[in-house]
Amino acid sequence: MIKVLVTGANGQLGLELAVLEHKFPNLNIFFTDKNTLNIVDFEAMESYISTNKIDVIVNCAAYTQVDKAEDESKIADKVNHLAVKNLGLIAKMHQLKLIHISTDYVFDGNSSIPYAETDAANPQNAYGISKLNGEKALLKIDPKNSMIIRTSWLYSEFGSNFAKTMLRMSAEKEQIKVVSDQIGSPTYARDLALAILQIIPAINNEGIQIYHYANKGQCSWFQFAEAIMKIAQRNCLILPITSAEFKTKAKRPKYSLLNSDKIQNTFNLEIPNWEDALRECVLKLEVKY
Numbered sequence: 001m002i003k004v005l006v007t008g009a010n011g012q013l014g015l016e017l018a019v020l021e022h023k024f025p026n027l028n029i030f031f032t033d034k035n036t037l038n039i040v041d042f043e044a045m046e047s048y049i050s051t052n053k054i055d056v057i058v059n060c061a062a063y064t065q066v067d068k069a070e071d072e073s074k075i076a077d078k079v080n081h082l083a084v085k086n087l088g089l090i091a092k093m094h095q096l097k098l099i100h101i102s103t104d105y106v107f108d109g110n111s112s113i114p115y116a117e118t119d120a121a122n123p124q125n126a127y128g129i130s131k132l133n134g135e136k137a138l139l140k141i142d143p144k145n146s147m148i149i150r151t152s153w154l155y156s157e158f159g160s161n162f163a164k165t166m167l168r169m170s171a172e173k174e175q176i177k178v179v180s181d182q183i184g185s186p187t188y189a190r191d192l193a194l195a196i197l198q199i200i201p202a203i204n205n206e207g208i209q210i211y212h213y214a215n216k217g218q219c220s221w222f223q224f225a226e227a228i229m230k231i232a233q234r235n236c237l238i239l240p241i242t243s244a245e246f247k248t249k250a251k252r253p254k255y256s257l258l259n260s261d262k263i264q265n266t267f268n269l270e271i272p273n274w275e276d277a278l279r280e281c282v283l284k285l286e287v288k289y
Contacts, residue, residue, distance in 0.1 A: 002200060004029045005054045007039050007087075008061030013101060015158040016193035017058070034061070039083040043047065046090055056097040056200055059087055062131070066105070067249040069127040076130040083170050084134035085141070093144035097203050099196060104152035104214070105183060106132045109253025114218075116259045117150075118209040125250035135210070142207045149196070152214045152258050153224070156189035157284045162221070166228045169286055170236035180222035180240035184256045185214040188277035199267045211266070212258035215274035227275060231282040 007013050009031035021029050030052055038044050039061050048054075063069060078152040086101060091098035105128035106121040123129045135148055155161035161253070163186075169176050192213055222240045229236055243252065264271055 002056060003052060003054050004027060004056040004200065005049065005052070006031050006058045006060060006131045007033075007037065008031050008059065008083045009225050011060050011062070011064075012154055012156040012159040012189040013060040013193055016156055016189040016198065017060070019190065019198055025065050026044070027197065027200065030272065031212060039086065040059070040078055042086045042090070045080060045086055046093075049090060049096070054096060057087055057099070058196060059080055059084065059090060059098070059100045059187075064127070066125060066127045066252075069130065070125065070249045073126040073130065076127055077133065080127075080130035081133035081137060082135050085137035088138045088141035088146070089271075090145055091146055092141055095144065097200065098143055098146035099200075099203075100134070100138060100148050102135055102148050103128065103259055104150060104256035105253060106135065106150065107253055107256055109182075109255045111255055111257075114257040114259035117212055117262055124253060127250060134163075134194055140209055144206060145203050146207070146208045147203065148208065148210045149192075149212070149263070150212050150258060151187050151192055152184045152256055153186040154189050154192070155186060155281065157281060158189070162186070162224065163228055163281060164262045166225050167232060167234075167282070168227060170232070170234040173236060175237040175239055176225065177239045177246070178222045178225040179243055180220045180242060181182045181242050182252055183218055183220055183256055184257065185216070185218050186224050186274045186278060188272070188274075189283050190281070191215060191272055191277055195263070195267070198269065201261075202267055211263040213263050213271070214258040214259050214260055215277045216260070216271050217274045218257050219274065224278075227278055228282055231279050234265065238276060
């Protein structure tokens with residue numbers, strides 16, 4: 001039995017891991033959130049890991065409020081950087097496997113082809129900077145059997161996310177304006193959760209590895225919204241606007257498509273297309289909205 005600690009268990013990914021737990025009887029998963037385990041507290045983390053004889057850490061904990069991070073960069077740094085450094089040190093000290101979740105927002109968005117793991121990071125906002133600093137801390141510590149998984153545009157039936165927001169707004173409004181000049185791949189958190197649980201026993205690398213995981217294909221936020229309306233059979237009109245017209249405090253990358261070939265080939269994963277994944281999620285969400 002492999003003992004797995006999941007931090008940030010009340011976030012989208014943590015809750016999806018809990019949904020899938022029953023399919024993996026070889027894993028004994030401990031779900032914690034900031035109220036039950038403070039990952040910024042090194043001693044508390046180490047004590048928990050030693051007491052429960054943890055073998056694997058899956059770090060889903062993160063400060064993810066992109067615009068708010070512009071004003072709360074120190075708080076974002078504490079969770080996305082300093083806490084991650086703690087996890088890296090503990091993983092190395094106790095020879096644990098570590099999976100840390102990062103983001104496409106470490107890139108500047110100036111590419112025209114999907115970002116590979118080896119491409120230079122250049123975040124354009126405080127959130128992206130804090131996540132990159134967490135990555136850098138792990139790379140410096142370089143714990144064995146550890147990995148960083150960057151993902152993009154995460155959504156699920158849990159938490160707050162774009163898919164749920166669109167469904168809620170479409171019930172209240174006749175039309176919604178959505179940005180059409182930012183390109184990426186929406187990623188269903190359940191697909192990522194399944195991939196994580198599948199690869200845990202197979203992790204075997206000397207130092208840290210970076211992987212990308214996003215659903216196949218690409219779209220703009222506008223196309224994403226249109227697809228949601230089509231699947232849910234809503235009459236709400238989606239209107240395309242530019243990033244310049246849609247003012248946000250934090251700058252977003254114009255292009256943040258991730259190349260997921262490395263994780264797919266290394267662990268022999270099947271990665272669904274974003275439209276198929278979206279259909280599966282929206283049909284679950286329709287009951288609630």
